[in-house]
Amino acid sequence: MKRFAVIALFALALGGLVWAQGTLSINAAGATFPFPIYSKWFDVYHKSHQGIEINYQSIGSGGGIKQVTEGTVDFGASDGPMNDDQIKVFTQKHGFGILHFPTVLGAAVPAYNIPGVTATLNFTPAALAGIYLGKITKWNDPAIANENKGVNLPATDIIVVHRADGSGTTYCWTDYLSKVSQEWKTKVGKGTSVNWPVGLGGQGNEGVMGVIKGQPNAVGYVELIYAIQTNTPYGNVQNSSGVFVKASLAGVSAAAAGAAKNMPDDFRVSITDAPGKDVYPISTFTWLLIPEKISDPAKRAAITGFLKWMIKDGQQYCEALAYAKLPQEVAAKELKAINKVQ
Amino acid sequence: MSGRLRWRKFVSGFMLAMTGVCALITVSVLFFVLGDLVLHGGASINWNFFTKLPTPVGEAGGGMANAIVGSAKLLGLASLIGVPIGFFGGVYLAEFSGSTAAFVVRYAADLLNGVPSIVIGIFAYALLVLPFKHFSTIAGSFALGLMMIPITLRSTEQFLNGVPRALREGSMALGASKWKTIQAVVIPAAYRGILTAILLAFARVAGETAPLLFTALGNRYWSHGWNEPTASLPVVIYTYALSPYEDWHRQAWAAGLVLLGLILIINIVARAILSRGISVPRP
Amino acid sequence: MTPSAGPLAGSRSFLSRLRQGDEIAHLITFLFAASVVLVTVLLVFVLWQESVLPRHKFGFDFFFTRVWDPISEEFGALPFIYGTVVTTVVSLLLAVPLGLGAAIFLAELAPQRISDTLQFFIDLLAAVPSVIYGLLGIFVVVPLMRTVIEPALKNTLGFLPLFQGPAYGIGFLTAGVVLAIMIVPYIISVSREILLAVPREQREAALALGATRWESTWKVVIPFARTGIMGSIFLAMARALGETMAVAMVIGNTPTISASLFSPGYSIAAVIANEFREATGDLYLQALVELGLVLFLLTFILNGIARLLIVATTQKGSRTAQA
Numbered sequence: 017m018k019r020f021a022v023i024a025l026f027a028l029a030l031g032g033l034v035w036a037q038g039t040l041s042i043n044a045a046g047a048t049f050p051f052p053i054y055s056k057w058f059d060v061y062h063k064s065h066q067g068i069e070i071n072y073q074s075i076g077s078g079g080g081i082k083q084v085t086e087g088t089v090d091f092g093a094s095d096g097p098m099n100d101d102q103i104k105v106f107t108q109k110h111g112f113g114i115l116h117f118p119t120v121l122g123a124a125v126p127a128y129n130i131p132g133v134t135a136t137l138n139f140t141p142a143a144l145a146g147i148y149l150g151k152i153t154k155w156n157d158p159a160i161a162n163e164n165k166g167v168n169l170p171a172t173d174i175i176v177v178h179r180a181d182g183s184g185t186t187y188c189w190t191d192y193l194s195k196v197s198q199e200w201k202t203k204v205g206k207g208t209s210v211n212w213p214v215g216l217g218g219q220g221n222e223g224v225m226g227v228i229k230g231q232p233n234a235v236g237y238v239e240l241i242y243a244i245q246t247n248t249p250y251g252n253v254q255n256s257s258g259v260f261v262k263a264s265l266a267g268v269s270a271a272a273a274g275a276a277k278n279m280p281d282d283f284r285v286s287i288t289d290a291p292g293k294d295v296y297p298i299s300t301f302t303w304l305l306i307p308e309k310i311s312d313p314a315k316r317a318a319i320t321g322f323l324k325w326m327i328k329d330g331q332q333y334c335e336a337l338a339y340a341k342l343p344q345e346v347a348a349k350e351l352k353a354i355n356k357v358q
Numbered sequence: 359m360s361g362r363l364r365w366r367k368f369v370s371g372f373m374l375a376m377t378g379v380c381a382l383i384t385v386s387v388l389f390f391v392l393g394d395l396v397l398h399g400g401a402s403i404n405w406n407f408f409t410k411l412p413t414p415v416g417e418a419g420g421g422m423a424n425a426i427v428g429s430a431k432l433l434g435l436a437s438l439i440g441v442p443i444g445f446f447g448g449v450y451l452a453e454f455s456g457s458t459a460a461f462v463v464r465y466a467a468d469l470l471n472g473v474p475s476i477v478i479g480i481f482a483y484a485l486l487v488l489p490f491k492h493f494s495t496i497a498g499s500f501a502l503g504l505m506m507i508p509i510t511l512r513s514t515e516q517f518l519n520g521v522p523r524a525l526r527e528g529s530m531a532l533g534a535s536k537w538k539t540i541q542a543v544v545i546p547a548a549y550r551g552i553l554t555a556i557l558l559a560f561a562r563v564a565g566e567t568a569p570l571l572f573t574a575l576g577n578r579y580w581s582h583g584w585n586e587p588t589a590s591l592p593v594v595i596y597t598y599a600l601s602p603y604e605d606w607h608r609q610a611w612a613a614g615l616v617l618l619g620l621i622l623i624i625n626i627v628a629r630a631i632l633s634r635g636i637s638v639p640r641p
Numbered sequence: 642m643t644p645s646a647g648p649l650a651g652s653r654s655f656l657s658r659l660r661q662g663d664e665i666a667h668l669i670t671f672l673f674a675a676s677v678v679l680v681t682v683l684l685v686f687v688l689w690q691e692s693v694l695p696r697h698k699f700g701f702d703f704f705f706t707r708v709w710d711p712i713s714e715e716f717g718a719l720p721f722i723y724g725t726v727v728t729t730v731v732s733l734l735l736a737v738p739l740g741l742g743a744a745i746f747l748a749e750l751a752p753q754r755i756s757d758t759l760q761f762f763i764d765l766l767a768a769v770p771s772v773i774y775g776l777l778g779i780f781v782v783v784p785l786m787r788t789v790i791e792p793a794l795k796n797t798l799g800f801l802p803l804f805q806g807p808a809y810g811i812g813f814l815t816a817g818v819v820l821a822i823m824i825v826p827y828i829i830s831v832s833r834e835i836l837l838a839v840p841r842e843q844r845e846a847a848l849a850l851g852a853t854r855w856e857s858t859w860k861v862v863i864p865f866a867r868t869g870i871m872g873s874i875f876l877a878m879a880r881a882l883g884e885t886m887a888v889a890m891v892i893g894n895t896p897t898i899s900a901s902l903f904s905p906g907y908s909i910a911a912v913i914a915n916e917f918r919e920a921t922g923d924l925y926l927q928a929l930v931e932l933g934l935v936l937f938l939l940t941f942i943l944n945g946i947a948r949l950l951i952v953a954t955t956q957k958g959s960r961t962a963q964a
Contacts, residue, residue, distance in 0.1 A: 041579070041586055043492065045918075055414040055578070062579075069579040071587065078919030085921070087491040102921060173807045180894035182711075182919035209916075211710040216811060216905045217894030218600070219915060225602035230783065231809060245416045246602045337416075370855035374750055380742030381751070384825055385759055388766045394777060447677050450670035463674045466681040472944040473684065474883025476910045477933045480917070481684045484691055507677055537666035565770020568885040568910070572917055592772045596886060599776050607780075614773050625768045629761065 038067065040314055045073040046080020046093030048220035049185045049239045050302045053120055053337045054093065057330050061322055068318045076220055078182015078208045084305050085109060090315060092305035095122070095184025096191075096208045097284035106307075115357065116283045116303040117323060117350055120331075121272050121340035123263035124188050124298045125250040127243040128235040129228050130155060132170065137251040138163040138260045141297075144253070145197035147174055147235065149204075150214035155233065163260070170233070177227045177236030180217025182208040188300040189237045192288040196297075237298075241338040257293040267296030268340040276343035283350070299340075309358050316357065323354050395618055399611030407612055412578050412589075418605050422613055424580050428495070428588035429617075432574060433564055435499035435584065440506025440563075441556055447507070448514025448552075453540050464512070471508035478504055479569035487573060493587040498574030502566060506559040513555030517548035550631055557628035561621045567592035591617045685937075692931035694924050703931065709896045709912075711920070716928035718935060720896035724813065724906035725936075728888060729881040731817025731902065732824055737874060739821070740828030747829065748836035749858050760833065767826035775890035778819045783810040783891055786818070791903055806901040809893065814902040816892040820884060824877040831876060831951065835869035836862060838955050869954030875947035879940045885910035909936045 051074040058070040075083075077094035084092030085106045097116055098106070106114045126139055143159045146152035152159050156169040179186045190206040204210050218224035218236070225242045228234045240263045243250040252260040261267045271290040279285065289297045306323070310316035327350055331341045342350070410421030447467070451460050482501035487493055521544045529539040545552070574588045576597070581588035591613050598610035695703060695716060706717020743763075747756045787810025794804045839862050847857035863870065893905020894915060909932045920926040 039582060041582060043575075043587060045575070052415040058578075059414045071577045071579055073576050073578075073587070075918050078916075078921060080919075082919045082921045086488060088487060088493055105922075175807065175809060180915050182916070182921065205712055207712045208919075208921075209711040211708065211712070212895070215895060216809065217907075217915075219894070220600070222597075222601040222603075226600050227811075229602050230779075231787075231811070241416075242602065248602075366853050366856065370853035373855045373859070374746070377742040377746035377750065380739050381746040381759055384739060384743045384766065384829065385762045387822055387825075388762055388769075391766075391769060391773065391777060394781060395773070398780070443673050443676055446670045446673035450667075450674040454667045454670055455674070459671075459674070463678055466678040468944070468948070469941065470677065470681050470684070472879060472883075472940050474885065474910060474933075474936050474940055476883070476885045476913050477688070477937050478684075480691075480913070480930055480933045481687055483917075484687050485683075504680065507680075511674075511677065536663045538662065540666070561768055565768075565772060567770070567772045568914055571914055592770060592886075595772050595776060596890070599772075599779055599890065610776060614776050618769060618773055621768055621770065622765055625765055629764070 040068050040318055042068065042070045042091075042315055042318060043073075043089045044070060044080075044091050044093065044304075045075050045083050045089045046305070047077040047095050047184045047302055048074045048222060049077070049095045049122055049124075049183075049188075049300075050093065050120055050339065051221070052239075052241045052245070053334060053339050056333050056337065057326060060330075060333065061325060065318075065321075068322075070318075070322065074220060074222070076179070076181040076208075077184030077187065080184075080305060081208070082182075084114070084307070090310070091307065091319060093119075093303065094187075094208075094305060095300050095302040096187025097303060098305065110307065110309075112308040115306045115308055115353065117306055117353070118283050118301040118303050118342060118346055119326060120334050120342065121268045121287075121299060121301055122338075123240045123268050123296050124185050124192075124237045124300065125240050125243055125263045126235055126253065127225070127228055127238050127248045127250040129232060129248065130170065130172075131232050133167060134249060135164070135167045136249060136262065137167065138254065139251045140254045141193075141196035145193050145200050147176060148178070148193060148213070148215070149197075149200060150176070163254075172233045175231050175234040176212075176215035177218055177224050177231070177234050178212050178215045179209075179220070179224060181219055183220075184208060184300070184302065185221060185237060185239060186210065188288060188298060191286055191300075192298045195289040244338050253297055255293070255295050255297040256289055256291055257295075259293050261294070261296045263296050263298075265335055265338070265340045267294060268299040269343065270294040271296055271299035272301070272340070272343055272346075276345045279346055279349055281353075283346070283353075306357055308356060320354050320357050323357075324351065327351055392618070392622075395611060395615040399608070399613070399615035402608040402612035403615065407609065411580070416603065420605075420609070422589075422591065422594060422609065424577060425589040425591050425594040425613070426616070428574070428577065428581055429564070429591045431495055431581070431584070431588065432498050432502060432570070432590055433560060435495065436502035436506060436563060437556070437560060439499060439503030440559065441510055443503075444507045444510025444559070445514050445552065445556075447511045448518060449540065449545075451511070451515040452518035453536070453544070464515075467508040467511045470504065471512075474568075475501075475505065475566050476568040479572050482569060483572045492585065493573060493575035495574055495581060495584045495586065495588045498570045498588065498590070499584075501569035501573050502563040505563050505566065505569070509559040509562065510552075510555055513558075514548075514552050517551030517555070518544055520551070521547045550634070554628045554632040557624050557631075561624040561628070564621050564624070565592055565617060567596050688930060688934045688937060692927050692934050695928040695931045698924065703928075704935075707896075707898060711922070711925050714922065714924050716924070718909070718932055720898050721907050721909040721912050721932060722935070723898045724816075724892065724896075725882055725908040725910070725939075727813050727902070727906065728816040728820055728892065728908060729878055731814060732820035732881050733874065733878060735818065735821035736825045736828055736877060740825045740873075740877075741832055741870065743825075744829045744832035744836060745858055745863075747833045749854070749862070756833075760830070763826045763829050767830070769823075771823070771884055771886040772890075774819055774823055775887040778815065778887055778891040782819055783815055786810045786815045795903075802900040803902050806899070806903045808903055809905060811891055811893040812903050812905045813892070813899075816888045816906075816908070817902070819887050819891055820881045823884060823887060824881050827877045827880055828873050831873035832866075832870050835866045835873065835951070835954055838869075839865050865957075866954055868950045868957070872947045872950030872954065875943050875950065879943040879947065882936060882940050882943070883910060885914050889914050909933075 080092035080094045083089045156171045187208045194201040194206045218227040221238050224236045225238050228236045252262045254260050271287045275285045275287050327347050334341050406421045413420035478501050486497035529543045577587045577589045595610045595613045598606035707719045708715045708717050791808035798804045847861040888908050889911035895905040896907045
């Protein structure tokens with residue numbers, strides 16, 4: 017018995033050691049918003065670069081920012097850019113800064129599950145703000161019904177769903193609401209985690225979508241692809257020009273057009289509620305958070321290699337998953353910025 | 359028979375029948391749980407499930423091979439941490455300690471036993487993830503191992519104490535030292551009970567999810583060695599159950615069935631060993 | 642217990658070698674045992690240390706503040722304490738009658754073999770992991786609550802503030818129901834042991850005086866075992882408090898304090914599980930650790946009380962039997 021145990025132990029240790037050679041494992045964590053495209057990218061990249069495994073854990077943008085700051089992951093991902101305080105904390109902790117690299121553009125859509133309603137609803141900014149402030153409580157409230165004449169909205173209670181975890185999608189949504197509703201701005205504000213007036217919490221885009229699908233009369237905000245992949249109806253949002261726009265690649269790209277021309281060097285921009293009649297107003301970039309210095313040369317090569325691949329080849333996978341490609345100007349600027357990673 | 363007596367007898371029969379119903383309801387929950395898992399998960403247990411890695415979101419055909427191996431690694435290392443500490447600690451309590459030391463150690467073990475598993479996760483994160491700057495199998499195993507210690511310790515002490523004094527004294531009379539007695543006579547006599555306790559401790563932590571959330575994190579690929587984050591069955595069940603994808607839901611049910619099946623089998627085997635239903639080779 | 646006199650007394654080197662074996666064994670096992678104490682002390686220390694910021698900033702107000710706002714860095718534990726307490730109370734209200742009833746059946750009525758077999762199944766039920774209960778919770782219990790049970794409660798008892806508001810299916814009541822299933826085995830196991838320990842003479846005396854079986858159980862045996870049964874309830878309470886996964890999956894993840902059981906809420910363990918990995922900012926993270934500390938203290942106290950009550954009853958039983 018003892019002999020067996022000793023041999024087993026030895027074999028385990030040896031196996032563990034042997035197995036550890038040969039592949040480069042990179043750990044990343046963060047946003048659930050782009051998880052569908054990231055999981056596709058890392059999978060394709062691994063197939064073409066057999067020795068490199070990028071293990072991305074979709075734990076929410078808040079988690080991405082936190083864990084990359086703690087240094088427990090090699091890079092993070094977030095759709096809410098790190099604010100100055102968070103960047104300061106990172107720099108103080110590590111002695112060097114952190115860089116934002118936009119990857120794709122996406123849209124946060126109001127997805128709903130109203131029994132008997134399959135039509136695409138129109139939502140005004142006031143309606144969305146009112147729903148999330150808890151002021152509009154029934155589906156047949158005039159604020160919603162007036163824009164949706166011809167749809168038989170029930171007199172049922174609206175079940176609001178939001179994120180329970182720290183989320184860039186929340187950042188995008190609350191950023192938009194803060195721009196279109198003064199009451200929201202003062203009462204709640206914008207951030208990856210806010211003090212929600214009403215609603216159920218779901219974990220990640222996945223969790224919110226799960227709650228919406230399971231809960232009749234629910235509405236929640238998710239990234240476009242989650243609504244599409246689960247065949248969930250999502251509404252049109254009225255943009256700043258008064259047009260009701262359905263989230264689409266064109267609408268999201270239009271939202272980014274203005275920002276693309278004046279992209280700051282650190283790539284941190286908000287493109288919610290952008291001007292223009294084709295614009296989908298709740299659009300956002302999503303970023304990879306890469307430390308300025310990566311000490312392990314193999315990891316540095318792998319990560320910068322991935323970034324280059326992502327900008328040049330990876331973009332072709334975006335549209336099939338309902339994310340918009342990076343604007344040309346942004347992509348070009350980013351390629352140059354990769355050299356900043358030492 | 360007076361009316362009052364008839365009523366009292368009726369009440370008695372009724373209430374006692376009700377208690378039988380309570381027992382029936384409770385036991386039937388177990389079969390309901392198993393039945394549901396088989397119903398929803400049985401169909402999804404296929405070759406892919408056991409051999410494939412997860413596929414990108416929305417694509418079908420993925421599996422849980424890495425989660426199964428990850429759980430095996432986590433539990434194996436956790437046992438290596440928790441069982442020796444619990445076992446030798448139990449030996450100390452039963453054979454060597456004075457009453458104050460015994461009280462302190464027992465108290466600490468009971469305290470550790472009562473700590474909610476999420477708090478153990480916080481502890482392991484602070485100790486093994488933050489300072490070393492990565493999530494790892496080791497951190498996860500440490501958390502699980504901690505949870506195995508109290509059960510192993512108390513049971514080892516209990517079963518060693520249950521060995522009759524006559525056996526010990528006989529061994530001593532033949533000239534064996536105390537340690538030799540313990541090693542060659544007492545422990546083998548208590549072997550069944552201790553093994554049962556180890557199996558039960560193992561089964562207990564096999565299903566733990568909360569402590570793994572911030573120690574082993576998760577991995578979409580194979581976890582190499584012991585220093586990397588790893589997928590595990592309970593965490594994958596949790597993640598997939600909360601997702602909106604039908605395919606992931608089915609996989610979660612299948613994983614639940616595999617996990618529960620494993621835990622129940624270990625429990626049944628453990629109890630059978632104790633009641634001498636199974637013969638166990640002596641060490 | 643090493644021989645100091647007798648046939649081996651003369652061979653000193655042999656003796657000292659023997660003794661050394663014992664001393665080494667003593668030392669090694671002591672070190673292992675000490676490591677248990679060490680790790681437990683370290684755990685408490687780490688919890689205390691890593692919650693220093695919110696303890697200094699909020700003090701005792703932490704327990705009475707309703708707000709949990711990571712942006713303004715205002716953290717209050719009240720919604721989580723409320724959720725933890727409410728779900729635990731609901732679970733006990735459901736589990737105690739069920740568990741006690743089953744324990745009475747197993748201890749008083751069922752023949753030995755059936756009692757042992759049923760206990761075996763109940764022990765298996767206790768082994769089912771939390772995440773599996775959560776899985777069943779989401780896909781089976783939640784729809785059931787939302788479509789059948791909560792509307793039924795609303796229609797019959799809707800005048801009570803407890804059963805008002807929309808029927809989400811997710812919320813305090815559902816979490817309480819799932820918890821109840823999880824803690825029933827503990828109530829049954831311990832109560833059964835306690836009831837079996839009540840001396841036969843008590844029952845026989847009652848029956849001799851003309852009591853029915855039920856009256857003997859309810860009016861004599863149970864009061865005798867009262868303290869121990871209380872102990873099992875405290876034990877179950879401690880388990881319910883610490884349950885994380887099943888609750889996190891069905892409670893709704895909203896820090897709300899509401900009189901309605903249909904309302905979504907949050908528990909201490911669930912908020913730690915959801916927010917720990919992403920708590921940016923030291924105050925936020927340490928507020929979560931402080932919640933963990935609170936949970937730890939609660940379970941510690943409850944477990945302590947439970948143990949005292951159970952030991953007291955079993956000793957009472959054996960003392961009375963000897964009398």
